[in-house]
Amino acid sequence: MKRRICIFAMLLMMCHAYTQIVYHDATHFPLLGKAAGATGTRYERFPDSLKNISRAPLWSLSRNSAGMAIRFRSNSTQIAAKWETLGNNHMNHMTDVGVKGLDLYCLQKDGKWRFVNSGRPTGKTTQATIIAHMQPEEREYMLYLPLYDGLVSLFIGVDSLSSITQPAVDAPVRTKPVAFYGTSILQGGCANRPGMAHTNIISRRLNRECINLGFSGNALLDLEVAKIMAEVDASVFVLDFVPNASVEQMQERMETFYNIIRKKHLDTPIVFIEDPIFTHSLFDRNIAREVQRKNQTLNEIFTLLKKKGEKNIYLIHSDKMLGDDGEATVDGIHFTDLGMMRYADLVCPVIQKLIKKKKVQ
Incomplete structure (x- = not known):
């Protein structure tokens, strides 16, 4: 009886460990949608050389991460994210998800991208589970970045016993x-x-x-x-x-x-x-x-x-x-x-x- 209890306890511990989220710095994965390389931080759109040349409003907007996306692959049963925005911006005619949130897509077998779910911001810094309770199978993901705010940092969370790797498919x-x-x-x-x-x-x-x-x-x-x-x-x-x-x-x-x-x-x-x-x-x-x-x-x-x-x-x-x-x-x-x-x-x-x-x- 004691042996059964021990085995059961070990299984519970293993399951618990499997569902723990470990965060990985998104700088380790490909960033799509960037025109210039020599930017002050990774998620900006203008090279640093334009900082004192561009008109101030143009430079400020260049720090928004519009059009950028992170590509990665994982067999995790859940995908989470932690991110800090640059300005914690808000507008009265656009959702906060569009302004400073994240958007997760998954590549399907037919080669088309399917919307999974959004990371909804709660403030300047947010930690959120985007999707959970999935089958543990390898999938290709694309995580779109905020349209009207910039990012100070971004981390992608997956199960502790799962993998998160470079994309295996060149898509887009x-x-x-x-x-x-x-x-x-x-x-x-x-x-x-x-x-x-x-x-x-x-x-x-x-x-x-x-x-x-x-x-x-x-x-x-x-x-x-x-x-x-x-x-x-x-x-x-x-x-x-x-x-x-x-x-x-x-x-x-x-x-x-x-x-x-x-x-x-x-x-x-x-x-x-x-x-x-x-x-x-x-x-x-x-x-x-x-x-x-x-x-x-x-x-x-x-x-x-x-x-x-x-x-x-x-x-x-x-x-x-x-x-x-x-x-x-x-x-x-x-x-x-x-x-x-x-x-x-x-x-x-x-x-x-x-x-x-x-x-x-």
Whole structure:
């Protein structure tokens, strides 16, 4: 009888040990979605050399981890995370999960990524179990990082007796990423959770790494951003700055911004995207006029580039971007998850076609 009790106690101890969570520094695993390497900390988007050169708001936003994701593999029955955000930011039109939370995806046998669950933030520092009670089998994971905050540190938690290793599958494919430049919408405003930012949706659909250089309210065609983009060996460059840039800024800088990239990538497709037809422009006549004027300016400069003999440049019109039901934004401007999906529906086929065309050439 005593022997049975001892065996039972040992089994309980083993089970208890198995369910203990051990945390591993995420710096040991691949980081996707980063354009520049020489950053002050791992989860920033600008190199440290731009700290005293960039406009202050642009530099501050570059410290947000928008579009970045950690890739790893584990056979754990649970996945947890501990993370400290840079600013503990909060916005009144976007969920805290989207602003400063985490989003876990798992690669399925059919090659598609499946949403698992989110890490919901509780403050500047959070410790949370994202998923539990799974079968102990090897799985490939992708953990999306905050869209509108930065990270001081990130640790991934797994069962103490399980393994956590480098990914065994190259997905999303990291060679020849798609590089995006744009506004608050491109940065991820206002997706409910990080995985629903449209660059992340497009990355999963294309099975291709995407780089998010979206800067809320600050896509003003700053030439240092063009220089950063030009250092990326991209398959396609997507320029979606019109919601922020004024007509005057486009007239002054758009061609120069384009030429900086083109000089280093003679044949790479470069895609321009019109200003969205914002849902409240149906009622706000000033917004409607502004959108029309900006899109007209973009089209004029694009046509001029074509007349100058520029090739492999493309323009995506926005009239069908958000649908016709008015339900795709949270405030008339920033996209809900529905808006993000509709944007991806419009843009993804164009990028996919250009990648295939480039391969054929």
